Amino acid sequence: MDYIELVRGMLFSPVETFQKVKTADLGDALKYFLILVLINTVLSVIISLVVLSSMWVVYSSIYESLGIVVPATIGAGMVAIAILMIFGSIFILFIAAAWLHLWVYILGGRKGYIETLKAIAYGATPELLIGWIPFIGFIGSIWSFILTILGVRELQEMSTGKAAAAAIIAVVVLAIIIILVAAFLFIAYMEMMQVPMNLY
Template sequence: MLEDFPEKLKSFILSPTEAFRNIKNGDVGDALVYYVVLLVIYSVLSGIVNYFRIDPIMKVLYSSVPAGTVAIFDIMNIIYGIVGGIVGFFIIGLVLHLFVLIVGGKMGLEQTFKSVAYASTPGFLLGWIPVIGILFAFYGIIVQIIGIRELQEVSTGRATVAVMIPLIILFGLIILAVLFFVFAVVAATGIAA
């Protein structure tokens, strides 16, 4: 199951089209194990980066945390990251599959789950690197589009729509939530007056 793990990592980074073709008939259980192992690696490496405050964003966030609780906070972040990542896997897979069905994908939910698992490779493998890690997350979106195209046997355009529409909706909801929060704070504190 994990004997070809390093080779899969390399192939999903360097040649994702071929990699998805190779796992098309693979087991969704293998994909989930791959995803969880990668998630644990990512969570631990992110925890280490956070512990040493290498990431400038995390330095600001941690500046208000009492010194005695920082290590506990870091360990809890790792655990929450793993649990949240597993729950997120299923939620993302189900939502993505809804849009795959809308664009005409007919190869089944398991193929979408495999796409989600393997497309996480760039973001999980290299996304923990401060500042530039976000580039690998964006590359993961491209890999996700390739995965949906190959595993659901739809065109690149349809795969792009299936992947991007939920992301656009998510970012829209995040922007609305932030705006709501800002307006609520302004209204509650009377800052604008």
């Protein structure tokens, strides 16, 4: 199955396509994911350059007065961001797969971590293809979340309910952890700010 066929399958017939990629190994999934990440990165950088170019008139005089060569700075910055996006996406893929697989395993999934990773890698197709588009990119994220559930169901051979529960629990628990950490840091920051005031 070539990559274009895979993309088409994931978008329009995901269940059948997930069944076909059951025999795919980790390398196949990573290659597919990396190709889509590269496409997403290039398009995201282009959009960023368009936005930055529109701001050029406003900020160019400020940068020039500081002796900063803006085109060179932006170019180097975009390259650095692109590299970080690529490696960051791969890193997040492995971490997200491990986190999701924890809940998949708890709910009965026994086909292994790699199958969960494949579900996320292939399921990310819509997000990576349209996630770079301003204002509507979130549709790709929702679509990918649904595809990931279908992927977990097919690759882990679980029921739809258990696959959905694993994905939802993973997201909800992570959100709660982030909120708690943010609240803790905020409280700690506020307490630190009050110390100098009490000295007076």
